[in-house]
Amino acid sequence: MIKIAIDAMGGDNAPKEIVKGVELARNEIDNVEFQLFGDSTQINSLLSNKKRIKVIQSDEVIKMEDEPVRAVKDKKNSSLVMAARAVKDGSADAFYSCGNTGAILVAGLLIIGRIKGIDRPGLITTLPVINNDTGFTLIDCGANADAKVVNVYQYALLGKYYAEKVLKINNPRIGLINNGTESDKGNKIHQKMYQALSQNDDINFIGNIESRGLLDGITDVAVTDGFTGNAVLKSIEGTALSMINMLKDGIINGGFGSKMGALLLKDTLKKIAHKMDYTKYGGAVLLGLRAPVVKSHGSSKAKTVRNTVVQIEQIITSNFVGSVKNYFSNHTDEMDDIKKGEQ
Amino acid sequence: MIKIAIDAMGGDNAPKEIVKGVELARNEIDNVEFQLFGDSTQINSLLSNKKRIKVIQSDEVIKMEDEPVRAVKDKKNSSLVMAARAVKDGSADAFYSCGNTGAILVAGLLIIGRIKGIDRPGLITTLPVINNDTGFTLIDCGANADAKVVNVYQYALLGKYYAEKVLKINNPRIGLINNGTESDKGNKIHQKMYQALSQNDDINFIGNIESRGLLDGITDVAVTDGFTGNAVLKSIEGTALSMINMLKDGIINGGFGSKMGALLLKDTLKKIAHKMDYTKYGGAVLLGLRAPVVKSHGSSKAKTVRNTVVQIEQIITSNFVGSVKNYFSNHTDEMDDIKKGEQ
Numbered sequence: 001m002i003k004i005a006i007d008a009m010g011g012d013n014a015p016k017e018i019v020k021g022v023e024l025a026r027n028e029i030d031n032v033e034f035q036l037f038g039d040s041t042q043i044n045s046l047l048s049n050k051k052r053i054k055v056i057q058s059d060e061v062i063k064m065e066d067e068p069v070r071a072v073k074d075k076k077n078s079s080l081v082m083a084a085r086a087v088k089d090g091s092a093d094a095f096y097s098c099g100n101t102g103a104i105l106v107a108g109l110l111i112i113g114r115i116k117g118i119d120r121p122g123l124i125t126t127l128p129v130i131n132n133d134t135g136f137t138l139i140d141c142g143a144n145a146d147a148k149v150v151n152v153y154q155y156a157l158l159g160k161y162y163a164e165k166v167l168k169i170n171n172p173r174i175g176l177i178n179n180g181t182e183s184d185k186g187n188k189i190h191q192k193m194y195q196a197l198s199q200n201d202d203i204n205f206i207g208n209i210e211s212r213g214l215l216d217g218i219t220d221v222a223v224t225d226g227f228t229g230n231a232v233l234k235s236i237e238g239t240a241l242s243m244i245n246m247l248k249d250g251i252i253n254g255g256f257g258s259k260m261g262a263l264l265l266k267d268t269l270k271k272i273a274h275k276m277d278y279t280k281y282g283g284a285v286l287l288g289l290r291a292p293v294v295k296s297h298g299s300s301k302a303k304t305v306r307n308t309v310v311q312i313e314q315i316i317t318s319n320f321v322g323s324v325k326n327y328f329s330n331h332t333d334e335m336d337d338i339k340k341g342e343q
Numbered sequence: 344m345i346k347i348a349i350d351a352m353g354g355d356n357a358p359k360e361i362v363k364g365v366e367l368a369r370n371e372i373d374n375v376e377f378q379l380f381g382d383s384t385q386i387n388s389l390l391s392n393k394k395r396i397k398v399i400q401s402d403e404v405i406k407m408e409d410e411p412v413r414a415v416k417d418k419k420n421s422s423l424v425m426a427a428r429a430v431k432d433g434s435a436d437a438f439y440s441c442g443n444t445g446a447i448l449v450a451g452l453l454i455i456g457r458i459k460g461i462d463r464p465g466l467i468t469t470l471p472v473i474n475n476d477t478g479f480t481l482i483d484c485g486a487n488a489d490a491k492v493v494n495v496y497q498y499a500l501l502g503k504y505y506a507e508k509v510l511k512i513n514n515p516r517i518g519l520i521n522n523g524t525e526s527d528k529g530n531k532i533h534q535k536m537y538q539a540l541s542q543n544d545d546i547n548f549i550g551n552i553e554s555r556g557l558l559d560g561i562t563d564v565a566v567t568d569g570f571t572g573n574a575v576l577k578s579i580e581g582t583a584l585s586m587i588n589m590l591k592d593g594i595i596n597g598g599f600g601s602k603m604g605a606l607l608l609k610d611t612l613k614k615i616a617h618k619m620d621y622t623k624y625g626g627a628v629l630l631g632l633r634a635p636v637v638k639s640h641g642s643s644k645a646k647t648v649r650n651t652v653v654q655i656e657q658i659i660t661s662n663f664v665g666s667v668k669n670y671f672s673n674h675t676d677e678m679d680d681i682k683k684g685e686q
Contacts, residue, residue: 130585142522145530179485179573187488187570211574212581224574227530230522231554231571235578238555242473243586246618250611261607264600268593275589 001033001052002316004309005083005092008038009061010099011298015039018098019046021305026052028306032313035092037079058082064298068102072110080104084111087291094292094312096283098300105143108286108293115321117328117335120144121288122155123226124162125233126281129217134167135281136214140226141233143286147225150338152176152193153200157327158287159221160203165318166311167220175209175219177228183207189225196338197223202327211235240276279304282311291321344376344395345659347652348426348435351381352404353442354641358382361441362389364648369395371649375656378435380422401425407641411445415453423447427454430634437635437655439626441643448486451629451636458664460671460678463487464631465498466569467505468576469624472560477510478624479557483569484576486629490568493681495519495536496543500670501630502564503546508661509654510563518552518562520571526550532568539681540566545670554578583619622647625654634664 006022008015015038022034033052036043040057047053060078062071072081080099084107086092095112097104105123114121122140129135139155139162140147147155156174163172176194178186183194185208197205209219211232224232247269251262262269274280283296283304292315296308315321328335349365351358358381365377376395379386383400390396403421405414415424423442427450429435438455440447448466457464465483472478482498482505483490490498499517506515519537521529526537528551540548552562554575567575590612594605605612617623626639626647635658639651658664671678 130589145522145533177574179488179570190488190570210577210581212577212584214578215581215585227522227533228571228574231520231567231575232578234553234555235557235575236582238553238558239579239582240586241555242558243583243615243619246473246615247611250614251608254608254611257607258611261604261609261611264604265594265597265608266604268590268597268601268604271593272586272589276586 002031002094002313003033003035003092004094004096004312005035005037005086007080007083007097007099008036008043009058009079010097011300013299013301014098015043016046017300017302018305019043020302021300022053022309023048024302024306025309029310029313032309035083035086037083037086056082062100062103064100066100066103068100068106071100071103072106081107081111084108084293087112093316094294096294096308096312098296098298098305101295104293104295105286108289112289112291112293115288115290115325115328117332118154118288118324119335120147120151120154121286122151122158123284123286124159125278125284126167127233127236127278128215128275130215130275131217134163134169134220135278136217136219137163137167137221138229138233139221139223139287140229141284142226142230144226145230147227149189149192149196149342150335152223152225153196153338154288154335156197156200156203156205156221156223158324159223161320161323161327162285162287163220165320165323166314169220171204172220173206174203174221174223175206177211177222177224177232178208179210181208181210192342196341244273244276280307282308285315288324292316345374345437345656346376346378346435347437347439347655348378348380348429350423350426350440350442351379351386352401352422353440354643356642356644357441358386359389360643360645361648362386363645364643365396365652366391367645367649368652372653372656375652378426378429380426380429399425405443405446407443409443409446411443411449414443414446415449424450424454427451427636430455436659437637439637439651439655441639441641441648444638447636447638448629451632455632455634455636458631458633458668458671460675461497461631462678463490463494463497464629465494465501466627466629467502468621468627469510470576470579470621471558471618473558473618474560477506477512477563478621479560479562480506480510480564481572481576482564482566482630483572484627485569485573487569488573490570492532492535492539492685493678495566495568496539496681497631497678499540499543499546499548499564499566501667502566504663504666504670505628505630506563508663508666509657512563514547515563516549517546517564517566518549520554520565520567520575521551522553524551524553535685539684587616587619623650625651628658631667635659
């Protein structure tokens with residue numbers, strides 16, 4: 001039985017949508033047990049039944065605006081910290097929260113801890129691609145804004161195992177986001193990243209890629225430093241949302257003909273909305289830790305929570321963490337060489 | 344009379360669409376004289392009349408795949424280099440090409456040269472915003488991938504003058520692209536950029552901004568290093584294009600009802616296409632040089648060429664370069680202080 005420790009108080013719609021999503025997942029998946037940390041009175045009143053669900057009382061909540069390091073340090077009885085601690089103690093296999101992103105990352109790093117050999121964990125998100133269903137996976141989406149060559153090198157390996165094990169992509173293509181596709185493109189550090197990645201025979205490195213082609217499926221995994229990755233992720237999200245809003249506004253303000261047109265186009269528009277809905281891939285995962293640490297957006301509803309539970313179940317079942325541990329324990333010299341080359 | 348030196352051989356549709364676009368602009372704008380550099384036989388055969396158009400023979404062409412620095416050095420009789428040289432010699436006021444981007448930047452920097460006090464020029468592009476017509480202006484879009492604090496500081500000033508003088512935005516808002524809006528966000532260099540920008544009373548600095556909100560009009564000018572700017576620009580372009588293609592595919596493959604729907608929605612879809620069409624703002628401008636150096640996409644058609652000529656006329660008429668020269672000649676100490684602070 002897989003055990004997932006869930007911060008039931010994190011996010012704008014907690015605990016209601018968290019509990020609802022957990023029940024949806026529980027009714028579909030047999031091999032998962034849920035540990036819900038939070039206000040037990042509230043949670044119990046929301047549950048329709050407690051089959052494979054344990055409710056654990058926590059007296060504090062880390063708020064969205066709390067300073068992450070201080071919050072994790074000070075609020076030891078918060079649902080977020082208690083859920084992370086359950087993983088650390090071995091009573092759960094994964095930690096999931098829709099709460100304060102910074103606090104989730106800090107709790108993952110400080111409480112659950114890194115896999116030996118990994119210098120900095122990386123945050124990944126899987127986003128849609130027009131012509132396939134496996135999307136593309138972006139790492140790092142913002143855990144590490146000051147990335148060194150060795151960090152990005154490790155992200156490529158983490159991305160490879162995630163795409164292979166969890167998304168079931170055979171020999172996934174790994175591309176480095178750069179300002180052109182030629183091998184000498186980019187600033188000094190990105191040129192060094194290219195060199196390091198092209199020397200690793202364990203990954204299917206396809207070279208430099210431009211962010212323009214990501215939604216067209218030019219790669220399975222896009223690796224980048226956390227600063228660029230964050231800007232790319234938010235640019236894609238913002239543009240997609242703005243275009244959908246423009247279409248909605250155009251339909252609403254376009255008179256009868258336009259409303260009729262939208263009605264006739266309903267299936268097409270629904271398909272596009274479904275295609276662009278990246279919550280179907282679950283949440284963002286902090287990779288490189290001893291157990292999966294997963295966050296989904298603060299505004300998540302039950303469906304996203306359900307999808308994220310499915311994702312976590314796949315991460316655990318695939319033994320992603322075991323594969324990564326195995327690789328890094330056998331490649332310590334390789335990492336040392338890259339660090340030396342950087343100096 | 345404003346004189347624009349144009350590389351008539353640059354781009355995928357040269358010289359035909361360049362000549363066509365120049366004639367469109369010439370028929371609308373009275374105060375511009377055009378100097379077309381290229382194969383004079385071809386160009387002359389395409390021109391319907393030569394009013395305010397001079398054709399200057401050039402025997403070479405810089406190709407899209409040529410290595411920029413070598414091409415500018417070796418192909419002195421190319422249309423691109425000759426057009427840039429016309430500006431350097433004072434026989435033209437601006438240089439425009441749809442050709443090899445790298446070669447345009449190199450020719451601008453090496454032949455036309457920087458304004459005194461500006462360390463590195465920055466490439467700007469104006470992109471659409473849903474709820475206004477002035478869009479937002481992104482600087483640097485990729486001229487300088489290894490940006491220092493002083494470069495981004497200067498981009499903010501260049502962006503301010505461009506938005507104020509050319510786009511006629513009163514007291515334009517300047518935001519720094521970062522991975523969060525709080526003042527301490529970002530990696531070390533972005534934290535220093537924030538500090539420097541917040542100390543300049545000559546700009547309306549609104550602080551850190553996230554790329555998610557750019558199309559929603561959160562700022563008039565978005566400043567960033569050229570690596571991030573390039574990734575943001577290409578992410579926005581790629582996402583917008585992918586979504587439009589998805590809609591088109593959905594309509595084409597959606598049967599009769601969907602085609603009827605599209606017909607009824609035609610005006611709405613046209614409005615969105617017009618809104619997202621950023622060629623209406625002209626091309627990308629390399630700012631910080633002694634004269635405007637403007638490039639538009641290699642695939643540009645006549646309408647984009649026409650729009651870019653309008654943009655160049657506005658840059659010259661507004662005396663953008665004069666205002667920038669004036670600011671930087673009076674603020675040399677300020678730039679020195681920022682460079683000292685960076686060490």
